[in-house]
Every structure is written in C-alpha cells, then in structure tokens.
Amino acid sequence: MVYIGMDVGGTGIQIGVVDEDGRILQKGAINTRIDLPVEEQIAQMAACALDTLRRSGHTLDDVAAIGAGVPGIVDPATNVVPFCTNLKWHHVPFADMLRRHIDKPVFVGNDATVAGLAESVAGISAGSHSSVFITLGTGVGGGIVLGGKVWSGFHGVGSELGHMILELDGEPCTCGNFGCLERYCSATAIIRMARELVERHPDSQIMKAVNSDPAKINAKIVFDAAREGDEIALKVFRRYIRYLSQAIANVINFLDPEMIVLGGGVSKAGSFLLDAVRAEVPKYLLYKTMPYSRIELAILGPDAGIIGAAMLGK
Amino acid sequence: MVYIGMDVGGTGIQIGVVDEDGRILQKGAINTRIDLPVEEQIAQMAACALDTLRRSGHTLDDVAAIGAGVPGIVDPATNVVPFCTNLKWHHVPFADMLRRHIDKPVFVGNDATVAGLAESVAGISAGSHSSVFITLGTGVGGGIVLGGKVWSGFHGVGSELGHMILELDGEPCTCGNFGCLERYCSATAIIRMARELVERHPDSQIMKAVNSDPAKINAKIVFDAAREGDEIALKVFRRYIRYLSQAIANVINFLDPEMIVLGGGVSKAGSFLLDAVRAEVPKYLLYKTMPYSRIELAILGPDAGIIGAAMLGK
Numbered sequence: 146m147v148y149i150g151m152d153v154g155g156t157g158i159q160i161g162v163v164d165e166d167g168r169i170l171q172k173g174a175i176n177t178r179i180d181l182p183v184e185e186q187i188a189q190m191a192a193c194a195l196d197t198l199r200r201s202g203h204t205l206d207d208v209a210a211i212g213a214g215v216p217g218i219v220d221p222a223t224n225v226v227p228f229c230t231n232l233k234w235h236h237v238p239f240a241d242m243l244r245r246h247i248d249k250p251v252f253v254g255n256d257a258t259v260a261g262l263a264e265s266v267a268g269i270s271a272g273s274h275s276s277v278f279i280t281l282g283t284g285v286g287g288g289i290v291l292g293g294k295v296w297s298g299f300h301g302v303g304s305e306l307g308h309m310i311l312e313l314d315g316e317p318c319t320c321g322n323f324g325c326l327e328r329y330c331s332a333t334a335i336i337r338m339a340r341e342l343v344e345r346h347p348d349s350q351i352m353k354a355v356n357s358d359p360a361k362i363n364a365k366i367v368f369d370a371a372r373e374g375d376e377i378a379l380k381v382f383r384r385y386i387r388y389l390s391q392a393i394a395n396v397i398n399f400l401d402p403e404m405i406v407l408g409g410g411v412s413k414a415g416s417f418l419l420d421a422v423r424a425e426v427p428k429y430l431l432y433k434t435m436p437y438s439r440i441e442l443a444i445l446g447p448d449a450g451i452i453g454a455a456m457l458g459k
Numbered sequence: 460m461v462y463i464g465m466d467v468g469g470t471g472i473q474i475g476v477v478d479e480d481g482r483i484l485q486k487g488a489i490n491t492r493i494d495l496p497v498e499e500q501i502a503q504m505a506a507c508a509l510d511t512l513r514r515s516g517h518t519l520d521d522v523a524a525i526g527a528g529v530p531g532i533v534d535p536a537t538n539v540v541p542f543c544t545n546l547k548w549h550h551v552p553f554a555d556m557l558r559r560h561i562d563k564p565v566f567v568g569n570d571a572t573v574a575g576l577a578e579s580v581a582g583i584s585a586g587s588h589s590s591v592f593i594t595l596g597t598g599v600g601g602g603i604v605l606g607g608k609v610w611s612g613f614h615g616v617g618s619e620l621g622h623m624i625l626e627l628d629g630e631p632c633t634c635g636n637f638g639c640l641e642r643y644c645s646a647t648a649i650i651r652m653a654r655e656l657v658e659r660h661p662d663s664q665i666m667k668a669v670n671s672d673p674a675k676i677n678a679k680i681v682f683d684a685a686r687e688g689d690e691i692a693l694k695v696f697r698r699y700i701r702y703l704s705q706a707i708a709n710v711i712n713f714l715d716p717e718m719i720v721l722g723g724g725v726s727k728a729g730s731f732l733l734d735a736v737r738a739e740v741p742k743y744l745l746y747k748t749m750p751y752s753r754i755e756l757a758i759l760g761p762d763a764g765i766i767g768a769a770m771l772g773k
Contacts, residue, residue: 218746227749274613287713291605298715299588300750308745309709312627313643313702320745329627388627395623399601400714401612431622431634432532435541436614 146209147201149194149249150455152256153177153215155231160193161448162201163455167267169448171201179233184242186232191246210250210458213239214259214450221301224253252457254295258304259453260443261288262295264406266456268445275402278443279306279393281411284319285327288453289400295457307331311392329388332364332411338381339367350375368414386421393422394429397438408443415442460523461515463508463563464769466570467491467529469545474507475762476515477769481581483762485515493547498556500546505560524564524772527553528573528764535615538567566771568609572618573767574757575602576609578720580770582759589716592757593620593707595725598633599641602767603714609771621645625706643702646678646725652695653681664689682728700735707736708743711752722757729756 147170152159160173173193178186190213198208217229224240240251254262261270261278270276270290278288287306289296297303307327308320315324316337328334340359343352350370355361370378393405412418423440430437445452461484466473470491475483487507492500504527512522531543538554554565568576575584575592584590584604592602601620603610611617621641622634629638630651642648654673657663661671664684669675684692707719726732737754744751759766 218749227746289714291610296605296714298711299717299752300715302711302744302746302749302751303713303715305712305745308712310705310743311624313625313629313705315627322743322745391624391627396713397612397616398619398622399617399710400603400610401614401617403613429624429636430616431619431636432541432616435532435616437616438613 147203147207148209148455148458149198149211150451150453151190151194151211151213152450152454153213153232155216158190158193159451160190160197161451161455162198162203163452165459167263167452167456169451171197172451173197173200177232183234183237187239187242188246191243194247205247205249208249210252211243211247212252212254212259212454212457214254214256214454216256218255219253219297219301221297224251226253250458254454254457255288255297255304256450257286258288258295258297259457260408260449261290261406261453262456263445263449263453264408264443265290265293266459267452268449269441269443270404270406273403276404276406277396277400277402278406278408280409281331281389281407282409283331283333285331306392306396309395311388326392330385330392334388335364335367335381335385335411336362338384339378342377342381346377349377351378364411365413368417372417382421386425390422390425391429393426393440397426398431402438405438405440406443407440408449412442461517461521462523462769462772463512463525464765464767465504465508465525465527466764466768467527467546469530472504472507473765474504474511475765475769476512476517477766479773481577481766481770483765485511486765487511487514491546497548497551501553501556502560505557508561519561519563522563524566525557525561526566526568526573526768526771528568528570528768530570532569533567533611533615535611538565540567564772568768568771569602569611569618570764571600572602572609572611573771574722574763575604575720575767576770577759577763577767578722578757579604579607580773581766582763583755583757584718584720587717590718590720591710591714591716592720592722594723595645595703595721596723597645597647599645620706620710623709625702625709640706644699644706648702649678649681649695649699649725650676652698653692656691656695660691663691665692678725679727682731686731696735700739704736704739705743707740707754711740712745716752719752719754720757721754722763726756
C-alpha cells in the first residue's frame with residue numbers, strides 16, 4: 146500500500162506518494178491560492194494528488210490513506226481545522242471536503258508535528274520510543290511522537306513548545322503573551338539579539354557581512370560570523386545556546402523523551418549548533434548523573450512535510 | 460485480585476491492600492528507619508505488607524502485584540532506585556530485594572507520579588484520556604498519566620514539573636539551577652513572597668496571625684489572610700496565582716492533557732485557589748478560543764500514595 150502526503154504551506158502545497166517506510170515515490174506541487182474559496186483549493190489539491198499518484202504508477206486501490214500537514218491546529222475528534230491563519234482557513238472540515246474528491250481515510254496534523262512524525266518514521270528518530278521535534282525557524286514549533294504516534298493532546302492544542310513561557314514577563318510575543326520560548330529560541334531571536342548588540346558594536350563582523358545595514362541581518366550571517374570568531378556574534382551565539390538549552394532541558398525534565406530532534410532553518414548550522422547545545426543542556430537537568438534524551442539534528446529536510454503527512458494514516 | 464500499595468515517605472511507610480477499583484481494603488504502617496540497612500528496611504516493609512494482607516482477609520494467592528511510591532526516581536527498565544535522598548537509598552534494586560520476601564511482580568514509581576495515577580484510577584481524573592497531576596507542597600512535583608498508564612519518560616527522569624525553568628536566571632533553586640518553577644509555585648514560594656512583603660508592611664494581617672514572627676508564616680496563614688481581604692496577603696495570593704497559572708498554561712500549551720489535577724498542601728485552599736487559577740489560566744493559552752484542559756482539585760488526600768502505588772501493577 147502507499148500513502149498520499151500533502152504539505153500545505155502559505156505559498157505552495159507539496160504533494161507526494163509515499164511508501165510504508167516513508168520513502169517518497171513521486172512528487173507534485175501546486176501554488177497555495179488563498180484568493181480561491183477553500184473548496185476550490187481543496188479540489189486542486191485532490192487533482193494534483195491523483196495526478197501524482199498516476200505518475201507514481203499506482204492507482205487509488207493502492208492508497209491506504211491521505212494525510213495533510215497544515216500550519217495550524219486540528220480538532221483530533223473531527224479532523225476539522227478550526228483556524229489556519231496563513232491559509233485564511235476558518236473551521237474547515239478538511240477531511241470531509243477532500244473525501245468528496247477522493248474517498249479514502251483522511252488525516253490532518255500540524256506541520257511541525259508531522260515533520261516530527263516523519264523523522265520518527267524515516268529519519269533520525271526512526272523507531273524511537275518517544276521523541277520531541279523542535280523546529281527552530283521564524284518561530285519555534287514542536288512535534289511530540291510517543292510510541293510511533295503523534296501526540297497533539299486531548300483537544301489538539303498541544304505541542305506548542307514555542308509558546309511555553311520561559312521568562313516571566315519577558316519579551317512580548319506575537320501571540321499576545323510575554324516571555325514565550327520562541328522569543329528566545331527562534332531565528333527571530335538571534336536577529337533581535339544581534340541587532341541590539343551591533344548598535345553598540347558597529348565594528349562587528351556581522352555588520353561587515355550586511356554592508357552596515359542591520360535590517361539585512363539573518364541567523365546564518367550571525368552564526369557564520371560566530372564560527373569565524375567574531376566576539377559580538379559569539380556573544381549572540383552563546384546566549385542563544387543557553388536559552389535553547391534551557392528550553393530543551395525543560396522538555397527533558399518534564400517529558401523525558403528518548404530523543405530530541407532539532408529542525409528548521411537554524412538547525413542548518415549543523416554540528417556548530419549541536420555540539421554547543423549538547424555541552425550546555427546537562428547544566429539545566431535535574432538528574433545530572435542519569436541518562437537523558439539523545440539530542441540530534443533532523444535529517445529529512447523539506448521532504449519531512451510530505452513524509453510526515455503521509456504517515457499520519459499509517 | 461488485590462494489589463498491595465506502599466507509600467514510602469521520609470518518616471513513615473503506609474501500606475495498603477487495594478482492590479482493582481482503587482479502594483483501600485486494609486491499611487498498615489511502619490516507621491521509616493533510615494538508620495537500618497536498606498535490606499532490613501525492606502524486610503520490615505514486606506512483613507507489614509503480609510500482616511496487612513492477612514488482616515484484609517486475603518492470601519498471597521489473591522495478590523496480583525505490589526507497587527511502591529518513593530520520593531525519588533526509578534529506572535523504568537530495571538525498577539532500580541538510583542537515588543532517593545530522603546531515604547538514603549543509592550542504587551537500591553528495590554524490586555529484587557522485595558521479591559526475596561514476597562514473590563510477586565513489583566513495580567516502583569515516583570511519589571508524585573503515583574499520586575497522579577491514584578487520581579486517574581479512583582479519583583477526580585478517573586477514566587480520563589490523559590492527566591497531569593501537580594503537587595503544590597514544599598516543592599512542586601508532577602505526575603503524568605497517559606491512557607491510564609504512568610508516563611515517567613524513557614529514562615525515568617521525566618514529570619519533574621517543579622524543575623522546569625519558568626524564569627531565566629530567576630530565584631536560586633535547591634537543585635542548583637535558577638528560576639525553577641517550584642521557586643514560584645510551591646508553598647515555600649508563598650512563604651518567601653509573604654516574608655519579603657511583611658518586612659515593609661508589618662501591619663499586615665499575616666503578622667498578626669504569627670505574633671509578628673515571620674519565621675512562623677506558612678502558606679495557609681497567608682491564604683487565610685487573603686481570604687479575609689488583607690491587602691498584603693492578597694498581593695502574595697494574586698502573584699502566586701499568576702505564577703501557577705503560567706505554569707499550568709505551559710503544561711497545556713505543550714502536552715494538552717484532558718485534565719490538570721492540583722494536589723498537595725496548597726491545594727487545601729480549595730475553591731479559593733481553584734476559582735482564581737481557572738480565571739487566570741486562559742490568559743496564557745496560545746489558543747484562546749479552543750477547548751482546553753479541565754482544571755480540578757485532587758480528592759483522594761493522603762490515601763493517594765497507597766492507591767497509586769498499588770495501581771502501578773494493574
């Protein structure tokens with residue numbers, strides 16, 4: 146049997162036919178059209194899925210289930226998407242709508258969660274007892290997989306790691322709260338910290354890399370400068386590692402998964418990031434002499450969205 | 460079948476014979492003797508268990524399993540207790556040692572965790588899909604129950620809610636870290652906040668209740684004064700509610716259990732505490748229009764330790 150996975154993003158929708166081991170057999174893609182009524186958008190997704198299936202050499206009889214990862218949350222009881230701001234979806238009965246075009250079991254999950262599931266089926270945490278996937282991007286997302294199954298909580302509002310409070314009355318967050326973890330552990334946080342420091346230290350390597358325009362600073366530029374030994378960039382890097390390590394230690398002290406997997410844009414810093422995090426996390430653990438979660442980088446890259454969505458139905 | 464539950468505390472050990480529904484049929488108790496070698500302590504526990512069983516009218520043939528809740532952690536793979544500071548236990552193979560006296564399956568769990576399990580079998584969260592139990596005492600403990608089973612993590616070091624960081628570089632904690640949740644959400648935190656304030660406000664009702672001796676302040680005195688409208692006590696109470704609600708919101712945003720159950724000494728404040736927490740928690744949730752965890756008070760009281768320990772083997 147094969148599975149169809151749909152990675153629904155704000156600008157494009159990637160669709161793949163995936164085998165039982167999480168290998169992508171064929172891919173397709175369409176643009177996200179938030180200008181269209183959601184019914185038409187979903188009709189286009191169904192058409193692309195059927196075309197991709199045909200190109201994979203399979204028929205509908207081979208399809209066990211369809212899964213979609215969306216940048217929002219999902220009611221686990223009904224598979225209705227209550228809201229998905231980037232897609233302008235509000236109370237979309239996604240499963241029912243898609244089944245009008247393709248009569249197969251349909252599953253929906255949060256995008257960070259399905260990326261975590263993908264790593265747990267076909268990636269770095271494959272076969273693990275339990276894992277928490279952390280996407281370090283513009284924001285911070287989380288995906289919890291326990292015993293091979295996605296854990297999104299009883300009401301489907303869980304695994305929002307980025308909005309756990311890490312600093313009482315801390316930095317204001319886009320969500321309206323203060324001190325959310327993602328204000329300290331995202332790429333956005335790296336940029337904010339760097340911009341603050343280069344104001345007082347315009348001689349930093351960071352400023353050279355952006356032709357003295359702080360608006361052009363991104364996380365990669367800061368980490369690259371840190372790797373080259375720039376003191377200001379290193380200061381940002383060390384501070385970031387400290388925040389991220391405290392966040393990871395929180396996950397370990399509370400949930401103690403077998404593995405913690407770091408994904409998202411910031412994780413592309415590779416071993417420079419991973420080695421530093423691994424060295425720092427133990428400082429914040431309650432049980433310092435006991436074994437604890439293995440910390441690894443995600444390995445599936447952008448395909449994780451398709452693979453994880455497909456595996457929702459497995 | 461019946462189960463034997465052992466609630467192992469720093470001063471006393473409560474032992475009970477418990478039926479399949481979590482009802483205590485018979486109780487016994489011995490003193491904790493940290494002056495004795497652990498083997499002898501465990502021999503005394505076995506003897507008390509057998510005596511309690513006899514008094515319950517059952518025989519060993521009726522016993523399905525024995526469980527013990529200890530103030531420490533347990534290696535889930537071996538049931539060895541790596542350390543249990545209050546009992547002076549270090550690397551105690553508890554299950555093996557107890558089985559030398561009573562040849563039955565033996566299970567061991569953390570005391571806060573087993574109290575949470577008790578509520579999930581025979582208490583307020585009975586039959587729930589998932590729950591997080593929070594003990595608000597001298598420290599803050601946590602117990603995670605998912606699908607009726609205790610979740611202590613892959614390495615057995617999880618559910619240590621009290622040592623998640625809630626405030627970066629915050630109050631120093633007994634564990635060596637800074638800003639741990641229990642520095643803000645325990646009875647100890649209430650006492651600390653009250654002592655700080657009464658220094659500048661010696662006219663507070665709190666000071667009258669302790670004959671102007673701040674060393675005598677406890678959480679109940681502060682909450683009682685708050686209930687009577689004392690402004691200083693209310694200030695401590697509101698601040699405490701805010702901290703506790705942010706901690707509870709963190710649990711919801713991350714794990715989203717069906718229920719959150721509050722136990723421990725502070726929870727004896729009853730609806731005065733519960734109503735305030737229920738009103739405050741929604742402010743810190745990411746999804747403010749979605750259903751979220753029901754928050755309740757524990758109902759089993761001190762018996763939870765025996766019941767939960769017994770139910771470890773169910």
